Amino acid sequence: MARAEHVDSAALARLLGGWRADDMPLPHALADALDELVAGNVLVEGAALPPQRALAAALGVSRGTVAEAYAELAARGRLTSRQGSGSRVRRDRSAGGGDHVVDGRLASFGSTRRLAELDLSSGALPALSLVREAVSAVDLCELDVYLAGDGYYAAGLPRLRAVVAEQYRAQGLPTEADQILVTSGSQQAVWLCASSLVTPGDEVLVEEPGYRGAIEAFRTAGARLTAVPVRADGLDLDHLDRVARRAALLYCQPAAHNPTGISLPAAARERLNEIVGRHGLLTIEDRSCADLILDDRGVRPPLPDPPGPGLVIRIGTASKLLWGGLRVGWIRAERPMIKRLTQAKAALDLAAPVLDQMVTAELLTQADRARRERTRRLRAHLADAVAVLAERRPAWRWTPPSGGTALWIDTGTDAVALAERARRRGVLVTAGPAFSPANAQRSRIRLPFWRPVDQFAQAVDLLE
Amino acid sequence: MARAEHVDSAALARLLGGWRADDMPLPHALADALDELVAGNVLVEGAALPPQRALAAALGVSRGTVAEAYAELAARGRLTSRQGSGSRVRRDRSAGGGDHVVDGRLASFGSTRRLAELDLSSGALPALSLVREAVSAVDLCELDVYLAGDGYYAAGLPRLRAVVAEQYRAQGLPTEADQILVTSGSQQAVWLCASSLVTPGDEVLVEEPGYRGAIEAFRTAGARLTAVPVRADGLDLDHLDRVARRAALLYCQPAAHNPTGISLPAAARERLNEIVGRHGLLTIEDRSCADLILDDRGVRPPLPDPPGPGLVIRIGTASKLLWGGLRVGWIRAERPMIKRLTQAKAALDLAAPVLDQMVTAELLTQADRARRERTRRLRAHLADAVAVLAERRPAWRWTPPSGGTALWIDTGTDAVALAERARRRGVLVTAGPAFSPANAQRSRIRLPFWRPVDQFAQAVDLLE
Numbered sequence: 010m011a012r013a014e015h016v017d018s019a020a021l022a023r024l025l026g027g028w029r030a031d032d033m034p035l036p037h038a039l040a041d042a043l044d045e046l047v048a049g050n051v052l053v054e055g056a057a058l059p060p061q062r063a064l065a066a067a068l069g070v071s072r073g074t075v076a077e078a079y080a081e082l083a084a085r086g087r088l089t090s091r092q093g094s095g096s097r098v099r100r101d102r103s104a105g106g107g108d109h110v111v112d113g114r115l116a117s118f119g120s121t122r123r124l125a126e127l128d129l130s131s132g133a134l135p136a137l138s139l140v141r142e143a144v145s146a147v148d149l150c151e152l153d154v155y156l157a158g159d160g161y162y163a164a165g166l167p168r169l170r171a172v173v174a175e176q177y178r179a180q181g182l183p184t185e186a187d188q189i190l191v192t193s194g195s196q197q198a199v200w201l202c203a204s205s206l207v208t209p210g211d212e213v214l215v216e217e218p219g220y221r222g223a224i225e226a227f228r229t230a231g232a233r234l235t236a237v238p239v240r241a242d243g244l245d246l247d248h249l250d251r252v253a254r255r256a257a258l259l260y261c262q263p264a265a266h267n268p269t270g271i272s273l274p275a276a277a278r279e280r281l282n283e284i285v286g287r288h289g290l291l292t293i294e295d296r297s298c299a300d301l302i303l304d305d306r307g308v309r310p311p312l313p314d315p316p317g318p319g320l321v322i323r324i325g326t327a328s329k330l331l332w333g334g335l336r337v338g339w340i341r342a343e344r345p346m347i348k349r350l351t352q353a354k355a356a357l358d359l360a361a362p363v364l365d366q367m368v369t370a371e372l373l374t375q376a377d378r379a380r381r382e383r384t385r386r387l388r389a390h391l392a393d394a395v396a397v398l399a400e401r402r403p404a405w406r407w408t409p410p411s412g413g414t415a416l417w418i419d420t421g422t423d424a425v426a427l428a429e430r431a432r433r434r435g436v437l438v439t440a441g442p443a444f445s446p447a448n449a450q451r452s453r454i455r456l457p458f459w460r461p462v463d464q465f466a467q468a469v470d471l472l473e
Numbered sequence: 474m475a476r477a478e479h480v481d482s483a484a485l486a487r488l489l490g491g492w493r494a495d496d497m498p499l500p501h502a503l504a505d506a507l508d509e510l511v512a513g514n515v516l517v518e519g520a521a522l523p524p525q526r527a528l529a530a531a532l533g534v535s536r537g538t539v540a541e542a543y544a545e546l547a548a549r550g551r552l553t554s555r556q557g558s559g560s561r562v563r564r565d566r567s568a569g570g571g572d573h574v575v576d577g578r579l580a581s582f583g584s585t586r587r588l589a590e591l592d593l594s595s596g597a598l599p600a601l602s603l604v605r606e607a608v609s610a611v612d613l614c615e616l617d618v619y620l621a622g623d624g625y626y627a628a629g630l631p632r633l634r635a636v637v638a639e640q641y642r643a644q645g646l647p648t649e650a651d652q653i654l655v656t657s658g659s660q661q662a663v664w665l666c667a668s669s670l671v672t673p674g675d676e677v678l679v680e681e682p683g684y685r686g687a688i689e690a691f692r693t694a695g696a697r698l699t700a701v702p703v704r705a706d707g708l709d710l711d712h713l714d715r716v717a718r719r720a721a722l723l724y725c726q727p728a729a730h731n732p733t734g735i736s737l738p739a740a741a742r743e744r745l746n747e748i749v750g751r752h753g754l755l756t757i758e759d760r761s762c763a764d765l766i767l768d769d770r771g772v773r774p775p776l777p778d779p780p781g782p783g784l785v786i787r788i789g790t791a792s793k794l795l796w797g798g799l800r801v802g803w804i805r806a807e808r809p810m811i812k813r814l815t816q817a818k819a820a821l822d823l824a825a826p827v828l829d830q831m832v833t834a835e836l837l838t839q840a841d842r843a844r845r846e847r848t849r850r851l852r853a854h855l856a857d858a859v860a861v862l863a864e865r866r867p868a869w870r871w872t873p874p875s876g877g878t879a880l881w882i883d884t885g886t887d888a889v890a891l892a893e894r895a896r897r898r899g900v901l902v903t904a905g906p907a908f909s910p911a912n913a914q915r916s917r918i919r920l921p922f923w924r925p926v927d928q929f930a931q932a933v934d935l936l937e
Contacts, residue, residue, distance in 0.1 A: 016617075046631060051626075051630075053621055135620060136621075140620060144828065148484055156798070158599060159797050160597075160796050160798020160800075166515075167510060168487070175490075175491060193822035226820070332620065335826055336624075336823070356664070356690070357657075359658055360800065361800065363799075363800075364798070368828070
């Protein structure tokens with residue numbers, strides 16, 4: 010969304026760094042270096058390279074060198090060149106694996122992710138343009154205050170903790186700054202909860218389907234996982250009530266659930282709360298996608314606090330609303346729990362970086378504006394995507410999502426085989442078992458709808 | 474080192490955020506909010522608050538409100554006010570615990586750290602002024618390239634990986650960018666190695682004394698720890714040779730060892746290398762402090778690669794050279810090991826933040842300038858500190874450090890009791906057992922020497 014018309018030549022020169030190699034001709038070395046940027050996903054699918062003359066000037070080489078390098082890349086299937094529109098990055102279907110990871114399909118889950126022409130395996134979004142503005146306007150006087158110290162704030166920058174607490178208060182949950190622990194994205198928040206709160210052998214309730222990063226974190230912590238189904242109206246609360254008594258912990262996403270996009274209705278939220286309170290069930294409410302709203306009902310409030318104190322731990326993130334590259338998430342809990350989790354984080358990596366916390370604190374004061382921007386764009390993409398599917402895949406079924414960036418589609422067929430056929434055609438999608446604690450959901454795919462509609466339609470055509 | 478003359482009033486207003494409280498008078502609410510910034514270590518010892526008139530203007534309150542708030546803070550022992558020099562932050566010895574952590578004494582190690590007038594418990598430095606320059610000059614065109622994608626680079630930003638690899642090459646160790654994994658500081662690098670490479674019950678060799686964060690990480694991973702003594706000339710290699718055969722792994726800091734500051738001489742480095750190769754001993758060379766050089770022999774090169782491939786894994790960081798608040802560290806290893814550790818990091822927190830990596834990449838291209846700056850300042854502080862100690866503590870003994878930010882002092886007495894007496898007087902120092910795998914080193918303290926000499930002298934006077 011913040012993509013420039015074409016990649017700036019000076020910026021590209023910096024990215025290329027020391028690209029010259031003693032043992033090969035300049036055009037070949039330049040082609041190799043550009044190839045690495047494509048393979049590493051720094052230059053993304055569709056990115057327009059600078060005009061040859063501009064890049065040549067920035068690199069201090071002849072235009073002929075750049076022309077040869079572009080031609081070599083085109084021959085390797087890495088570039089498409091069209092008269093008038095310049096050279097654009099293209100991912101060849103035979104390209105090797107990169108090291109880029111995304112939620113829903115971490116590299117750690119054993120799949121070797123391959124780069125493809127059309128990568129719809131991730132629901133993660135590009136940055137809002139607000140992020141660029143905030144970075145360019147970092148308050149150097151505020152920074153000076155931090156630079157004078159050693160830069161370690163174990164629980165997070167006080168200003169960010171205060172801004173996040175204010176967000177919870179605005180959503181109806183009384184919260185003070187010292188109830189917030191800043192983490193490296195919501196993945197670290199989940200990991201800290203799993204490693205700190207689960208004793209090997211504990212029974213942990215997770216959603217079926219659910220967020221893969223959490224399923225893996227609890228499994229790594231030694232939990233025995235019990236699946237609670239997610240229906241068309243959200244978590245199956247009758248089922249939950251039956252299994253809650255013997256469980257040590259529940260992990261759930263009542264708002265804009267990943268991967269289904271379903272939000273629990275208000276009455277069901279209250280019943281969930283009653284069940285949690287009655288069983289004294291320690292509950293992690295992951296609100297990572299709660300900012301990405303598609304329907305007219307606005308951001309769902311967090312679960313109210315049940316009578317038992319400290320039963321609900323909330324997880325949030327700036328990755329969905331603003332940008333994943335900030336790597337800022339948080340945990341909201343009672344003070345003793347925050348202390349305990351802060352110690353666990355300190356042993357991992359001491360503290361979160363200051364600069365990203367400054368930028369995030371500034372942007373969260375404009376969270377409503379950011380939410381409107383995300384909602385406006387996502388709704389437009391969703392309408393386009395639904396129209397494409399109605400025409401080309403009339404047999405596919407899904408529950409209209411209330412939030413998120415993807416459709417959770419029942420293909421009515423073996424979706425694992427479907428995804429594998431698509432992969433061979435250069436389209437990456439994630440099939441249902443990746444979101445299942447029991448490797449179920451085999452007829453499902455998660456289909457992100459936020460790409461330009463022509464890319465989406467092209468991908469759908471290849472999914473058969 | 475980057476401290477402004479006094480804290481900027483506009484910056485302070487931002488830090489204070491929503492400081493007004495419905496239920497208390499403005500001066501009292503302002504005093505409370507300022508108090509929190511002091512307790513949270515955002516306003517550090519000695520920081521000069523803005524003139525009353527300036528802060529009043531920035532907050533939109535009367536000067537009288539600010540005057541009352543300052544007076545209340547002074548009454549609480551949080552400020553010293555002197556005619557002409559304004560109001561400066563002071564840490565009262567009875568102040569409550571903060572959540573600030575430092576290396577060598579993580580919050581996770583069970584000590585409740587208390588804020589004090591003179592905090593010498595950390596060897597971590599304020600930022601070099603270069604950091605401010607780099608933040609204010611972030612290349613927005615380069616950033617645009619990243620913002621157009623989802624911002625997840627599992628192994629690190631390609632440009633930073635290339636710059637770090639270039640550093641190793643310049644130090645004589647052939648290294649490609651894909652042999653680098655970017656981590657959240659060297660603490661996460663150590664943690665990843667410990668959790669990925671140690672099987673519970675493995676014997677791990679650690680230094681006595683050594684880096685506490687590593688000792689704890691290996692212990693948490695289930696290792697049985699065996700101590701290898703560090704002598705006046707570095708790691709005891711005869712001892713190492715005797716215990717190496719049965720060990721699974723060695724963790725060591727051959728250059729500017731923490732806490733002693735000792736660097737292994739060149740001949741001993743070669744012998745260490747020979748021992749590692751002969752026993753096929755997997756070795757983690759932590760070079761976190763290697764940039765902070767005090768003697769005339771320059772940065773010590775990394776251990777050469779022994780004949781056995783992949784035996785030595787190197788850890789580095791930007792925290793010492795540039796600033797800990799960037800939270801950028803890295804691991805240098807062979808490609809298969811980097812792949813394995815990248816997967817482990819992805820499960821923890823997906824990836825490192827983009828902005829800090831951009832700033833660090835830019836600054837590491839000026840690493841020589843940064844090293845000269847650090848060395849120049851640290852040498853001056855060391856000379857001052859040695860003069861103070863020669864006069865006031867002639868019985869204390871230490872080996873002159875070749876690098877680092879602290880003296881490893883043999884007090885000739887019970888240093889744990891000494892540190893406890895000092896704490897009651899408002900001076901924090903870390904006693905030897907914090908750096909020992911066996912809770913030994915009871916006559917030692919680690920005394921950072923990088924503070925202004927009057928503070929250092931004042932602390933030494935209270936250490937008795």
